[in-house]
Amino acid sequence: MSESSAKERKLRNPIVGHIRALAKGFKYLVEPNRMTLDYPAETMKLPPNYRGFFTVDDKKCIGCSMCEMICPPQAITMIPRVQVQSGQTVPEGAGQGKKTKRPVVNWGRCIYCYFCFDICPVDAFVPSGVHDLAFYNDKDYRPSYEEYLKPPEEPYKNSKKVVSRPDLKRGVGYEPAP
C-alpha cells in the first residue's frame, strides 16, 4: 500500500489568529477590491463562442431534421415551410420532401447545449451573442418561424459594454469592450 505520510496540520495561535483576521478584514475595508459587475448599468460583451440565443440561416438549412433528433430536451420542432411563407399557397421547393421543413426552437425548453449546432451538416445555425433575455408570457417562448429568424433583441442596449479580463488584484476585472 503506497501510503504517503499523512500531513500534520498546524494550528495558529488564537491571539495571532485574531489579530491577523482583523487586520485582513481591515485591509479589505480600506482598499476594497470590487469584483462584481454593476448589472445592468454595465453588461458583458459576450465572447464569440458564447452559447446564448441563436437563429438559423434560412438559406443554408436543408431541413434534414438532424437537430430535431439530437435535441436533448426536445425543444426543436420541424415545421413545414408552407406555414413559413404566409401568403404563398405553393411553397418554395414543394415536392422536395424533407427540404421543406425548418427548425423552430421553444426557448422555454432549450438548454443551450448547442448539440444542434454541432450535428447540423451544413453549419446553418448562427449564434446571436445575446443571453440575458426573458419573456413576459408563455407564447413568446415559442416564436413563429419569422420571429425565430430575427436575432433576439438585446436588453439594456444603452448599458456600458465591458469584457472581463484576469486581474491580479481582483480576479476578474472589467474593462470597456473594444
Added chain:
Amino acid sequence: MNADELKTALEAEGAKVTYDQKRKVFDVFVQDPSRIKQVARKMLELGLDHVVSVTGVDYPDRIEVIWHASSYSVDSLEGLVVALRTPISKGPPRQAYDPRTRTYGPARPPLPVDSLTDVWPSALFLEREAHEMFGIEFRGHPDLRPILLSDDFYGKWPLRKDFTYDKSELKVA
C-alpha cells in the same frame, strides 16, 4: 493480490469469474443466490472492503442484483471494481393500467435476496435505493424504507422494464 489471483480465489468459491481489462469489468457471477453472502465474505476477506454501487438489472426472464465492490486498503485491488452478480427469479409482470380502479392490479411483492449490509455497511443506503427502484427485498437489511421516491411509489418498482405510467396517474400539484 492481483486480478488473476483474485479470479482464482473467487472461482474456488464456485463463482463464474470473467475479467475484461478494456471495459473495466470484473464480473463474479453466482448462480445460487443463497451463496452470495459466503462469496461476499470471501471478497471482504480478500480486501474488497466497500461497496460502490448496488443495483439491479431487469432482464426478460430474471432480475440480476449487482453489488459493485472495491478496495481502499489493498493497493493492487484499488484499480478494480468487482461486480458480484446473482440472478433472482422474477415475480409476476405488471398488469395494464385499469382506468376504472386507477391501478395496475395488485401490488407486486418485492423479490427476496440476502442483504449484504452486515458484510459491507457501506451498502446501507445503496440497498435501500435498489429496493425501491427494483423491488428487491434485501433480507436482513435493518431499514428498508423508501429513500428517494415518495411513499406512494412503493410497489411500482420504476426502474423495471415493465414500468409504464398512465397520463391520468400524473398528479398536477
Added chain:
Amino acid sequence: MGIIPLIIWLIEDLLYVIIFPGLVTVMVLAIIIIYIERKIAGKVQMRFGPLWVSKRIGGALQSVADLLRFSFQSFIVPEGADRLAFILAPGLMFAFSMIPLIFVPVGPYYSLLFPAGLTVLLSVALILVTPIYAIVIGWSSDNKFSFVGSLREAFLLMSYEIPFIFSVLSMVIFYRTLNYIDAVASQYRFLPGIILNPVAAVVMLIVMIRTTGRFPFDITEADSELVMGLFTEYSALFFGVGMATPYVELYVYSLIFSLLFLGGWWPAPLYSPGPIMGLILPGLVVVVKAFIVMTILVFLRSVYPRYRLDQAVRSGWGYVMGLSALAVVISILEVIFL
C-alpha cells in the same frame, strides 16, 4: 420646588427621552448603523453592498425601505403560540432596551430625574432586563427552533452578566462614584478609563458583542442552525422591532462604554453653561464616540463566523470572568497606589 419649575423639568426630561439622546436619535442611529454594517460587509466582501434604493447616495435609504416594508407586511400569530406574550414581548423588549437611556447622561446637564443619584447602578440593572423578554419570545412562539434559541439566550445571559457587572464595578471602585457625571469628571482629572483599566474595557467590549448578538457571538440567532432563532415565527413590524432591538442595546452599551472608558464628553469642557457648550457639544461628542464604538463592533461581522454555545458559555464563565475579576483587582490596586 414650585409647580412650574417642576413641569418645565419634566418636559425637559421628556424631550431628552424622546428626542436626544432618546428615541429619535436611537432610530436614526440604528438606521445609519445598519446601513454602515452592510456597506462595511460589502466592502470587505468585494461587492457593492446596498445600492438600489437611492442609488445616487449609495443606497443610504435601504434601511428606511426595509423599515417601510416591515411596516406594511401582515402579522401572523401562529396557532399554538401564547398570544398575549407573543404580541407583547417584542414591544416590551424594545422598550426595556430603551429605558436605561433615562439614566445615561450624555452631558453634564442631562442629569435626568436623579441629578446626583445612582445612575450607573440603575442603568446597569435595567440593561439586564432585556434578555428576559428574549426568553419570553422564544418560549411563547411554540417553535422548537425559537425554544432552543431562547434556551441559548438564557445560558448566555447567565454567563455574561456577571463579567459585565464586574467590569462596571471595577470602574466604579476606581472612580468612587455611582454617578456617570462624577465618573466622567474623575476621568477629566486622571486619564480615560480605557487607559487606566484596559482589562475592564476589553471585558466590557466582549460583553457588548455577546449581548447584542454581534459576530462572533451571533449564537441565539444562528441562521444555519436555528432558522432565525427567537424570531423564527415573527413577521411584519414585530420582526423589524426584534431585529432593531440589538442595535438599540448596542447604542446604550456604547454610550455607557464611552462614558466609563472613553472620557465621556472629553474634549468639551466638563461643566460649562449655555446651550451650545453645555448641552449640544457634550452630547454630540458622546454620541459620536458611541457611534465609533458601534462601527467597530459591526465591522466584526465581516471577519468572524460564530462560536458555538458551549464555547461562548465556557469562555464567559472562564476567561471573561477571570479577566473581569482581574479588572476589579487592578482597580483596587490603582485606588490603593495612585
Added chain:
Amino acid sequence: MSERVYNIEEAPNIDVSGDRYIMLQIGPSHPGSGHMRIKVWLDGDIVVKVDPDIGFVHRTSEWLSERREFIKAIPIVERIMLPDTIHANLSYITTLERLLGLEAPPRAQYLRTLAAEINRITSHLYGIGIFGIFLGSSTVYMWAFGDREPFIDLMEMLTGARITYSYIIPGGVRWDMPKGFKERAEKVLEYMEKRLKDYDDIWVKNPVVQSRCVNVGVIDKTNAIRLGVVGPNLRASGVYYDTRKHDPYAAYQNVDFEVPTFKNGDAYDRLLIRVEEIKQSMKIIKQVLKDMPEGKIIDEGTYKQLNPVMKKVYDERARVMFPAFYNHMRPQPGEATGRVEAGRGEIFFYLRSDGGKYPYRFRWVTPSFRNLPFFTHVAVGYRLADLPAIYGSVDYFPPEADR
C-alpha cells in the same frame, strides 16, 4: 473541543422514543439543510441520532437516461452535479467510450484533464463558500463564490458556457483551447495563489473556525473505509486513495501530483484537504498547459465521418461537429464501468447495452450519495451547533445525492 458522549457504533440502534429526546426536523426548507431533511434527535444539546431523509430533488436521471439515446444523457448527468459538471460528463463519457471501444487522442485527454481540474477548483471553492455560510461567515461565502468567477470565466472561454459545459463527447472534446487561453489561465492561477493566503487569514486559520472545527465530526480510518466514504472526506481520515492515481483516466497518468491526506478525520481536516487539493489542482493545470500535446481533439474514426463542411469548421474554428452517427449510437452488447474522481469524491458508472439505441441499464452513483452512511454516523455525539460545521465540512450536495 467537544467530547463525544454517544458512541459511533451504537448510533443507528439507539431507541429514540420517549420524552427524553427532542426531535428537530432540519429542512427541507431550512437555511442549514439544503434540499434535504435531516431529522435530528437531541439529548439536551447532544445529537444522538441523525436520519437524513433525502429525495426532495430526485430527478430520475437513471430512468430518463434509459429512455433516450446515449448522447442525450450528457445534459442529464450534468444537471445533477451543477458545481461539478465536467466530472459528471467525463465519467459518463469515459464509460461510454469503453463501451464503444473508442479512445480519445492525447490532446483531447489533456484538455479533459484541464477542464476537470478547473472544475475541481470551482467545486471546492463552492464547498468552502457553503461551509462559510454554515458557520456564519458571509465573507468567505462571498469570496469563494467570487473567486469561482475567474475559473468559470476560463471555462466560458473554453466551452462557451458558464456551468453546463457539455464539453466532453465520445472520442474527444468539443472545442480546442482558444487563443490567449494559456496566458489567461496563468494569470488566474497566480491570482488564486495570492488569494489563498487571504483565505488562510480570514477563514482557514481564523481562531473561531479552528475552535469550531477541530475535533468535531471525527471519523477514523477504519470507520471511513467501513462506511465507504469517498473523496476528500476519505482522504481527510488518512486513507490514501484517489481514483486519479489508482484507476487513472484522461491524462492523469502523465501528470505529477500529490494526493494530500490528513490524519485526524475531523471537520478541520476536511476543510484543509480542500484547500490542499486546490493547490494540487493548480499544479496540475500548470503542467497540463505546459505539456499540452499537439494533434487532433477527436479520434480518427470519428473525424473521418465528418462531412467536408464539418471538416472545414474544424480547421477554421477548432470546433468538433458531430458526425451523424451521434444521433443513433448503438454500442455492441455488453457492459462497462467507469470511475472518476469528482470534486466531492468518486463517481461510479455502470452502463449496459443490448445493442439498441438506448442504454439497457444506466447506473451511476454520485459521491454525495455514498457519503450518506458517513453522514448518519459522523454527527452522533456532538452538539446541535456542530451539525452545520459537520454538514458544511462534508460538502454534501443534495441534488447530487438524489440524482
